[in-house]
């Protein structure tokens with residue numbers, strides 16, 4: 001993702017087209033930004049944080065071109081901020097730059113650039129901390145990792161969170177193989193994580209989501225590492241649907257289940273996972289595959305995009321600030337105070 005100054009546009013890799021095509025989308029108006037967020041052209045909690053910032057700049061520039069009132073601008077900024085509900089980073093990013101609106105677009109862009117720089121630094125630091133924790137808590141070498149969804153550079157501003165830890169472990173020569181869950185219904189694992197692992201030269205398998213529990217319980221995995229969309233005060237964690245099943249299998253197999261996220265994903269105002277708003281997406285995403293209907297015409301799809309893993313199933317949560325082994329008490333150490 002980058003800001004293109006000459007065309008005053010937010011430029012995004014169109015993740016819906018990967019891995020077959022590497023295409024870019026230029027966003028110069030709020031409708032395009034909101035549509036890109038909702039169609040998952042751009043996705044992943046930390047990436048959405050940066051889009052929240054730049055989306056405010058897009059709204060201001062469109063408002064200047066079209067002569068919007070202050071009320072209209074405010075409502076368009078809120079459309080960006082609230083375009084998807086579960087990842088706290090989107091609202092966090094928009095809210096972080098909103099106080100700069102009075103100083104003009106340049107100030108909003110400077111703050112958005114700062115979100116990008118800080119996110120990459122956070123990803124790299126949490127990757128070091130996470131790799132250290134895993135090597136101290138896993139005996140098998142090299143390590144066999146399972147991951148779910150996509151948490152690499154596509155999902156962030158650079159480097160990655162859970163996949164960032166995998167990259168760090170790989171750089172240290174400590175990765176045997178990664179089992180990447182395909183992540184139905186939108187295939188972030190097989191389309192995006194596999195694409196990133198391929199580029200990094202990290203050995204991997206793509207497996208059906210339904211294979212994850214068995215792969216773990218057969219002893220083929222040493223640690224599961226996932227990202228997060230929102231981490232509540234007590235450590236309960238919302239992430240891509242299917243994550244809690246992976247956590248249950250890890251608990252049964254007695255292997256660590258690790259959550260990795262920058263501190264911008266920690267929402268201390270949300271007391272527990274029960275209050276996290278889980279996005280319910282269109283049922284057609286489940287009753288079809290790559291646009292082709294796979295269920296009978298009358299079948300209705302149930303399509304929660306995320307689930308909540310309770311803190312008791314999480315071995316460690318890693319941010320750039322700390323590694324917390326959650327016990328139900330406050331995880332504020334993950335956030336700089």
Ligand code: MRU
Nearest residue numbers: 043044045149151155227228240
């Ligand atoms: O619906 P998505 O693709 O935005 O869901 C993304 C996830 O669940 C990721 O695991 C999470 O945002 C962390 S990305 C570093």
